Amino acid sequence: MNIQFMNVAVTLIEQRVTPFANLLTRSQHITAMRDSFALAMPFVIVGSLMVPLIFPPFAVNADAWYGAAYQAIRPMLLPTFELTIGLVALIIAFGASASLGKQYHLPERLCGLTGCLAFLVFIGFKETDTSNIFLGGIGIFSALISSFYSIEVMRLFYRRGWCIRLPEEVPVMTRNGFQLLMPLLAIMLSITLLNAILKQNTGMILPDMISEAFRPLIIASDTLTALIITIVICNLLWFIGIHGALIVTGIMNPFWMTYLFENQQALANNITPLPHIYLQGFWDFYLLIGGIGSTLPLIVMALRSRSRQLKSVSKIGLIPSLFNINEPVLFGFPIILNPLFLIPFIFVPVINACIAWYLTHLGVLDRAVAMLPWSMPAPLGAAWSANGSWKNLFMCLFAFFNAWMIYRPFFNVYERQLVESESK
Known part of the structure; x- marks a missing residue:
């Protein structure tokens, strides 16, 4: 083993890889992504624990004693599975928005709620009577994009002073709420208008287009x-x-x-x-x-x-x-x-x-x-x-x-x- 060669390799790695890695580590958006998945993790784990019980790894004989027990227990466990795994994109939207808002020194909880609302408008939440498919794992990229967009708009409005500012004597929550009105209105209307234009011209809303755009990347990954x-x-x-x-x-x-x-x-x-x-x-x-x-x-x-x-x-x-x-x-x-x-x-x-x-x-x-x-x-x-x-x-x-x-x-x-x- 050539120790001198290995030392040269270590030095080369330090010089070439470290600057790029430090850049990624300091990225506020990657930090927000990481924080959002850490927030969603316990909910996904709880939903995953239901998988062997709802979808057992063996054929269930309906005539056997355990078949009747399975048929009785399965409907009771399904809501836990559907409200954790099935809403993971909504949880990620809150986590990414709150984390990015915190890094920008914006009100953390209001940022999280704004990201959730932006995501729901983004995916056309009430367009169908059935459950929206983008609330689950398929909507994760849409959740991240809508969250980052909404917080960047908030940041722009706050920095430019395009907000309603109340005197310091007003309670903090009330003051923050009024300050959010103008950026929140801009976020909701801009997403609604964009989806309406896309729907009229392409027959798809933006999350559909994002899913199609990311499909090759998902396959390649x-x-x-x-x-x-x-x-x-x-x-x-x-x-x-x-x-x-x-x-x-x-x-x-x-x-x-x-x-x-x-x-x-x-x-x-x-x-x-x-x-x-x-x-x-x-x-x-x-x-x-x-x-x-x-x-x-x-x-x-x-x-x-x-x-x-x-x-x-x-x-x-x-x-x-x-x-x-x-x-x-x-x-x-x-x-x-x-x-x-x-x-x-x-x-x-x-x-x-x-x-x-x-x-x-x-x-x-x-x-x-x-x-x-x-x-x-x-x-x-x-x-x-x-x-x-x-x-x-x-x-x-x-x-x-x-x-x-x-x-x-x-x-x-x-x-x-x-x-x-x-x-x-």
């Missing part, structure tokens, strides 16, 4: 190429000390949520195979075994290490790593900016991703239909996110074994260096 690119970018950023997962998941969350919604719709309609592979469950439980870079095998190796440093870090990091938290390993070994671990840190998840992707594409593994907390232990998460698939659980265990075999020679070299250093 659910490919092995996109999967490998996101892994490499995320792990390279982590390797130089930047939280790459925040950037990558912030960009991928709209796609993952859309994929989740479409997989659940396909499951409800008994469509096989399900349309999407690259969901958050794939990312969390095949590629983050013990944390970013699949570092849980390193912890297990270090428990019996001859190096005092590695053994100490392993004792501290074992329990967090079981729940996919590996900062003690990244900074304690360290892996960050350690040339010895650059190759396995990037290629372990890439190789596991390729194996899992092709097995899923061939139908050997099951596709995810539920969103779970990323901190769930990987084998359990892999099974549960795919509606209780034991095959996915064994794939996760194989990915652990594969990571062990790739990390082992690099670990041995590093351990030998540390033992020699400690003996001196």
Whole structure:
């Protein structure tokens, strides 16, 4: 192994990647996207927990005792599923608007409500008597665009002073409410007018056009190429000390949520195979075994290490790593900016991703239909996110074994260096 070459590679990564990563990290709109999905996450998880009960992974015999129980319980659980997963775009509209408004030092709650109203006008909420399809995962991009538009208009009106301003003696809530009147009116009327013009000339409203425009991007994002690119970018950023997962998941969350919604719709309609592979469950439980870079095998190796440093870090990091938290390993070994671990840190998840992707594409593994907390232990998460698939659980265990075999020679070299250093 040429350590000098690895040091040059690390320096090159720092010089070329860090400025772009810092730019994305400071982006207010990406921060708002990330915050909105963090806000929606508990609602999506609760809705996902209903999936195995509403759509069980086995055929239900109506004549059996459990068939009658299923028929009685299913209607009671459906509202929870429909009001969490089914309204996820509305929740994201509130979260993105409130977060962006907070960053612009605007009234946070009023911004969130303005974003919700703008989104509802945007999707033509009352044009049909049935539930609007854009309230669920299919409307996520429309929710983000309408939210950003409404807050940017608010910001423009506030900066230019195109508002009704009341004296300081008036209560804050009343003062803020009157200040919002003019921008709110401009937002509502502009969206209504735009949709009316588009409807008259094209037969579609703006969310329909956005869905069509993003469809090629959604398809392209659910490919092995996109999967490998996101892994490499995320792990390279982590390797130089930047939280790459925040950037990558912030960009991928709209796609993952859309994929989740479409997989659940396909499951409800008994469509096989399900349309999407690259969901958050794939990312969390095949590629983050013990944390970013699949570092849980390193912890297990270090428990019996001859190096005092590695053994100490392993004792501290074992329990967090079981729940996919590996900062003690990244900074304690360290892996960050350690040339010895650059190759396995990037290629372990890439190789596991390729194996899992092709097995899923061939139908050997099951596709995810539920969103779970990323901190769930990987084998359990892999099974549960795919509606209780034991095959996915064994794939996760194989990915652990594969990571062990790739990390082992690099670990041995590093351990030998540390033992020699400690003996001196």
